[in-house]
Amino acid sequence: MASDRPIHASGPAASGLVPVARGGERKAIALQTALERLAPGPLGDRPDTPDEVITAVRRLPPVEARYAPFPDALDPRLRAVLERRGIRQLYSHQAEVFGHVASGRHVVVTTPTASGKTLCYNLPVLNAVLTEPETRALYLFPTKALAQDQMAELHELAGLLGEAGGGEIGVHTYDGDTPQDARRTIRTRAHVVLSNPDMLHSGILPHHPRWAKLFENLRYIVLDELHAYRGVFGSHLGNVLRRLARVCRHYGSSPQFICSSATIANPRELAERLAERPFVHVAENGAPRGEKLFVFVNPPVVNRELGIRRSYLAEARRVAGEFLRRGLQVIVFAQSRLATEILTTYLKEDFEDAGLPDLIRGYRGGYLPNRRREIERGLRDGLVRGVVSTNALELGIDIGALDVAVMAGYPGTIASTWQRAGRAGRRESRSAAVMVASSAPVDQFVVRHPTYFFDASPEHALVNPDNLHILVNHVKCAAFELPMTTGEVWGSVDVQEVLGVLQEAGLVHRSGGDENGQWNWTSESYPADAVSLRSISSDNFVVVDRTRGSTVIAETDFTSGPSMLHPKAIYIVEGRLYQVERLDFDGRKAYVREVDCDYYTDAIDYTKVTVLERFASDARGVANHGEVHVVSRVVGFKKIRFYTNENVGSGELDLPEQQMHTTSYWLEVPREVMAALPFAADDRRDGVFGLAFAMKQVASLLLMCDQRDLGLSIDNSGSGLSAETAQRPDAGLEAPRIFLYDAYPGGIGFSQPLFGMHHQLAARTRDLILGCGCESGCPSCVGPVGHTGPQAKTVALRLLDHLVEASAARAVGPATAADEVPF
Amino acid sequence: MARDLGDRLRQVLGTVPRLAPETRAPEPRACPAGPGGASPEAAAALGGRLVEREDGAVIVIERRYPSAARYGRSRIGDLVDALLGGSDALATLARVWPASAGARGDALCFVDLETTGLAGGAGTQAFLVGCAVADADGITVRQFLLPGFEHERALLAELDAWAPVPHALVTYNGRSFDLPLLETRYLFHRRACPFAERPHLDMLHAARRLWRSRPAIAGPPLDDDSCRLTVLERHLAGVARVGDVPGFEIPSRFFQFVRDGRPEPLAAVVEHNRLDLVSLALVTARAIGLVQRGPAATANARECLGLGKIFARAGAAENAEACFAHAADLAGRVGREPQVRGEALKWLAWTRRRAGRLAEAAEAWRAILDTPGCPRALRREAREALAIHHEHRSRDLESARAFVLDVLADDDEARRADAEHRLRRIERKLQRRVPGGLMAALDESS
DSSP states (O other), X not given: OOTXXXXXXXXXXXXXXXXXXXXXXXXXXXXXXXXXXXXXXXXXXXXXXXXXXEXXXXXXXXXXXXXXXXXXXXXXXXXXXXXXXXXXXXXXXXXXXXXXXXXTOEEEEEOOTTSOHHHHHHHHHHHHHHHSTTOEEEXXXXXXXXXXXXXXXXXXXXXXXXXXXXXXXOEEEOSTTSOHHHHHHHHHHOSEEEEOHHHIIIIIGGGXXXXXXXXXXXXXXXXXXXXXXXXXXXXXXXXXHHHHHXXXXXXXXXXXXXXXXXXXXXXXXXXXXXXXXOEEEEOOOOOOBOOEEEEEEOOOEEETTTTEEOOHHHHHHHHHHHHHHTTOOEEEEESSHHHHHHHHHHHHHHTTTTTOGGXXXXXXXXXOHHHHHHHHHHHHHTOOOEEEEOGGGXXXXXXXXXXXXXXXXXXXXXXXXXXXXXXXXXXXXXXXXXXXXXSSHHHHHHHHOHHHHHHSOOOOOOOOTTOHHHHHHHHHHHHHHXXXXXXXXXXXXXXXXXXXXXXXXXXXXXXXXXXXXXXXXXXXXXXXXXXXXXXXXXXXXXXXXXXXXXXXEEEEETTTHXXXXXXXXXXXXXXXXXXXXXXXXXXXXXXXXEOOOSEEEEEEEEEEEEEEXXXXXXXXXXXXXXXXXXXXXXXXXXXXXXXXXXXXXXEEOOOOOEEEEEEEEEEEOOHHHHHHSOSOHHHHHHHHHHHHHHHHHHHHHHHTOOGGXXXXXXXXXXXXXXXXXXXXXXXXXXXXXXXXXXXXXTOXXXXXXXXXXXXXXXXXXXXXXXXXXXXXXXXXXXXXXXXXXXXXXXXXXXXXXHHHHHHHHHOOSTTOOOSSOXX | OOOOXXXXXXXXXXXXXXXXXXXXXXXXXXXXXXXXTTSHHHHHHTTEEEEEETTEEEEEEEEEEETTOEETTEEHHHHHHHHHTOHHHHHHHSSSOOTTTTSSGGGEEEEEEEESOSSOSTTOOEEEEEEEEEETTEXXXXXXXXXXXXXXXXXXXXXXXHSOTTOEEEESSIIIIIHHHHHHHHHHTTOOOTTTTOOEEXXXXXXXXXXXXXXXXXOOOSSOGGGSHHHHHHHHHOOOOSSOOOGGGHHHHHHHHHHHOOOHHHHHHHHHHHHHHHHHHHHHHHHHHXXXXXXXXXXXXXXXXXXXXXXXXXXXXXXXXXXXXXXXXXXXXXXXXXXHHHHHHHHHHXXXXXXXXXXXXXXXXXXXXXXXXXXXXXXXXXXXXXXXXXXXXXXXXXXXXXXHXXXXXXXXXXXXXXXXXXXXXXXXXXXXXXXXXXXXXHHHHO
């Protein structure tokens, strides 16, 4: 993590997985051997070989440190404490941030893992506290665990400063776990409060009078892991920060922002969008880095006609095994909770013979905090030799630096791929990152075009704080906290009109005139309680294990509840299989019992989209953007056998449907285009499905968003069906529509840029299908044969020819889609 | 082209189903406008006057309850007499009570708030602050009513200007609700709260000890109505309110007043607050009377037991013991309330043990075992206490053994291990004693 923390050699050598690597040299040899076995040939940059199993090996050379002297403005006591800890100078970026903060600017600094990020904000903050003891700072971390993590280090620094005559510097975490009797002290005494956006939202802002001391003297707001605030969470945070700014104004303070972010395309823009203030960006990093080898693995093709490759999970298991066997500490990132559990099961099994399957652990959101802390500790101590995780460990949770990061599947974005790769690597020694591609089109595109990944800029983080669903809730909270004035503005939305509608609902009351009037909260409720920042709805399901008594073993958010916890679903926690016996939908509980079986389940859902309003379309009405109503329901499930992935059964389900309004891009294939296709109705339908499948993949690549951020639905005159289900109507498709919608109520801003990129989307989709080597469809283009039908590929291409032609020829007028991304 | 923002918002909020403009329900019809909150007319309609300050206005309502007036079966004059002469009793009732505070009874200020909600936080306001002060001629209630949200500063300033410095406060649940809320309002406006740091008696706790109807053995029930002021005033003085406004309706009546400026629906809220204040004075006076006159004044065993607990908590062990003994006696004799009797005896035993009168404590424990219908948990506790007593104090090992065996006969897993351990030890001692006699006993005591 931080540069100023001593680097520990890897954990206890008693790995048991063994040949035990003792010390750096043994470890270097182990890594070398494993890599040579994995990717025979020179271990340095080599030409890409897209058709091989190893498509790329890149060597990221070690980087020398760049230093800067301690700034003159640095308090001598702080300087002395740093020197006592062995820090005699700063990295250049730390000094640069210090300078900007000193001159009153809001700063965002991009720093990779382990580059001394924390000093970037701790230095200016502690310096200000030393100079002016009334100074207060608020640190926000995306999770409670990260705040706890930072606490230890900051507390130590504050302690040393106290000994050095810096007075008592109060540093406290404030979250849901803070005991009631400690809260009062923290509110008045803490110089630095470490918290998270959720606590700020529901525990601090609504009680701001009790925090008067903090708000009156608040000079710095630190947002760590800024890149985590994208999508729904970021859109919520933008609104929480608007509320924070109002409260600060009330107490006469106007704090400065210091933000740190992993490398993304638009850190400054993101910071500015969230905080609504101008920022300077410190991009040049002065921290040294060890050498890293980055390897791309494409599982070998096992059936050329069907375009079927060896399972990427099996391949990831093999790759991870190579490293684990040699005593190296490995983190494996999987793309979903299910994949995490499956890989954990596989790897535990592989190392069962070593007698110590507990050296391999799974890790994901939904595990209870104690279990997570235990695993993190195990990783730092070196007792856990391998961990399989979802993106939950991508953020800066302190798990020490590991030797190897294996990614089972392309993480979906360039930014998070680098972030995950950064989990392996120490300053001094060599590390490795391996990406194993799945057969998904995006993965195949990336693994076969390594330069796309290695040379491209990482993604934009998108937020939409003006999403009405999100914004309205925060306007309520704001009115509760401080009366809204009639002159108040709130993003780009007419907040006065919002308040007017809230008044209709009896939630606020306006008094006074237009000039100096105010809106007061007139409800007995506490509005923050009803809003969760992590989702648009705050509901969740808990998983109750009834094997022995009744224990809550996990939880899951409301939206994924039905697909993960439907009756008879196999729910997996760290490789243990549980079957859902009953889903209490209204009580939001799933009752499970441990079972022993050789399959897992995959839910089948059904989605229907209705257009509510068309905001824009191209001249011919092929590409469209507008507001839609989405109804989805889990209608059944498949049983899939472990290892072989064969379908061994299925079941039907009758679960309540979920509904939302959101924004969507959609494609309307004109009736005459469909009619002109010289193919049978079935083949035409296959073509539409294949086209939709490929388009969705390309769309998420172009938008650089998570696959799950986009929903896909295809319909024909109102009869909806999801392309990802086996459900198909008997009727053909005369005038199909393909919807790619924002998978969040109200939309987070994906569909509009998609509409803007319509041409690019069609052209890239065409390239993908055309360039694929399979005969008649495979998972990497239009979907696997058997899923799509023999003519899918041909028909999809013909459709694209028509569409590209049609929209290119006729696109005129003001509503024309511009071929650029309106970020 | 884009749908109207208002419509989309209504849909997001789920307030009004999306309808075409012509079919949309008409706006809720405005009630005939009242005089407006901050008007002399509204103030007059509520029996008060409008005080205008530079930062807003506040309605101040004053009402006197003269000594000669009656409140249920009680005479206001009697309440006042009790309050004025109650300073020592107040020290017994309150947890912290500086000797100087309330040295004269007229320095007591009863406080009760009506608020816009129970949730707390910056958005919960006190729209009515009621204060009652007793003097030789009666009780004066002074209420400060918020005529509109924008006037809060004025209300707080007016309250500040009025609140005379030496007053000690009496509230009902004010320690956790009313006072923190009021402090938050002052903090919100960044003023000092005039009630901070005052001596404060929260009568809820004493009232619970004295009058909670359910026995406390099972722990305090979460939602216990028996100590609500409206219940207590009926029970203690036969007061029956007519047309009282239910608590849950109070915030919405204020919101309605703010919206339409019509004061009438608030009249009942103002009256409710006033009666709560007089009842609080009544309850306090009654408690003072009990403390002053001791067990003989109590109406029943339960009240007497509660009074004993109040004395015990205040460190008045002698008074406490007298109450517990009397309560046990009453409960056994009159009401045949074995639970109350058992509890009174337990407290009696504790009090005596603390005073070092072990034999008498054991007598009380034994009395529990002699009370038919006493709860099982109490009987077990009595047996354990007696086993300890006989093993260590009276050194009657045979009796100790008998009590442990009784405990073991009681099928309670949690206590079993302790009891078995004790039994083994007693039996070891018994074995040693048989041959060793006095010598062994001396050995053990060394």
